[in-house]
Amino acid sequence: MSALRNYNNVFDEVRDGTTIRFTKNGKDAGGVLVNTQEWEHVQAEIRLLTELNRADRNFGTVISHDKFRQKHRHE
Known part of the structure; x- marks a missing residue:
């Protein structure tokens, strides 16, 4: 300090x-x-990895088009 x-x-x-x-x-x-800039870059990487992880967990899960639109409307 x-x-x-x-x-x-x-x-x-x-x-x-x-x-x-x-x-x-x-x-x-x-x-x-x-x-x-480094902080923002790291935060963007965390968001990307979170989304990739979510997509990986949901791979093969089928949802309707309406549910998909409802889920992703505010993102």
Whole structure:
């Protein structure tokens, strides 16, 4: 956390793609600081993998066209 005293340097490192891990007394403090673009990319990958997993579980399951449209109307 002492690195935040010099936060301009910290943000320069994050912009370069480096992930900053917060530690306390040399141990993981449970937090990270990441570049916004990297965060959005990871979140998009999670959404994609979630959808692929859902599709894999439902593979071979037949539903009517109406149920499909109802299920996916708000996504």
